Amino acid sequence: MKEYIISETEEYTSLVPFFIENELEFTEEDAEEVPTDLVKCWKVTGKGEAGQDALIGAFVLAKREGEFICDGIAVDRTYRGSDIGTELLQLGLDETKRLGGTRMYLVARAPEFFRKNGFRTVRREDAPNFFECLTCPQYGISCYPEVMIYEF
Secondary structure (H helix, E strand, C coil), rough: CCCCEEEECCHHHHEEEEHHHHHHHHHHCCCCCCCEEEEEEEEEEEEEECCCCEEEEEEEEEEEEEEEEEEEEEEEEEEEEHHHHHHHHHHHHHHHHHHHHEEEEEEEEEHHHHHHCCCCEEHHHHHCCCCCCCCCCCCCCCCCCCCEEEEE
């Protein structure tokens, strides 16, 4: 039996602190925004450390330069390895395909996870401009991301 619930949410701004806390985003003050159109967000709730309902995962599907992108995916450390990330990624891929998309791009801090799920690395120049990475204080110091694509 699952100990968590995945549901759609329109509360994107409430997911950003979760991404920052899980070191998948940098602070909003450091961000140099690239124009983004949100498509759909999902959140995962489950029992937190105190036994109360808590946000334990999230996924943001967006479009930039007309292309579908994973604009954020994270799972709380205590739940990693429980297939929540795979479920979230599959929801995003399914929605992309349902909406007529033929591919999804992302910037991966954990490229092996995405490779296991059918993504492959591409050159930055071959993808839409969704790389705040170059202005991120973590880039090249504690983060060495790969640009990846999934094609249907």
